[in-house]
Amino acid sequence: xxATLFLILLATLVAIAVLPTGCTSSEAFSCGFKCGLQGCxxxxxxxxxxxxxxxxx
Numbered sequence: 001x002x003a004t005l006f007l008i009l010l011a012t013l014v015a016i017a018v019l020p021t022g023c024t025s026s027e028a029f030s031c032g033f034k035c036g037l038q039g040c041x042x043x044x045x046x047x048x049x050x051x052x053x054x055x056x057x
Contacts, residue, residue, distance in 0.1 A: 022045075022046055022047045023045035023046070023047060023048065024048075027045055027048050027051075028043075028045040030051075031043045031044075031045035031051035032045070034051060034053070035051070035053035035054075035056075038053055038056055039056060039057045040053035040054060040055050040056040040057075041054065041055025041056075042054050042055055
């Protein structure tokens with residue numbers, strides 16, 4: 001159950017992460033993944049070194 005929920009969350013974050021930004025898809029993915037691990041609702045990747053999370057608990 002927990003694994004399924006995690007996969008759904010991850011898929012959502014990936015969808016959010018690939019919105020047009022100044023990041024490559026892998027940078028956006030790792031940004032989204034990092035925010036997801038913190039329990040945040042969304043991530044915004046601005047550059048390779050600039051990743052911001054929002055909706056965090």
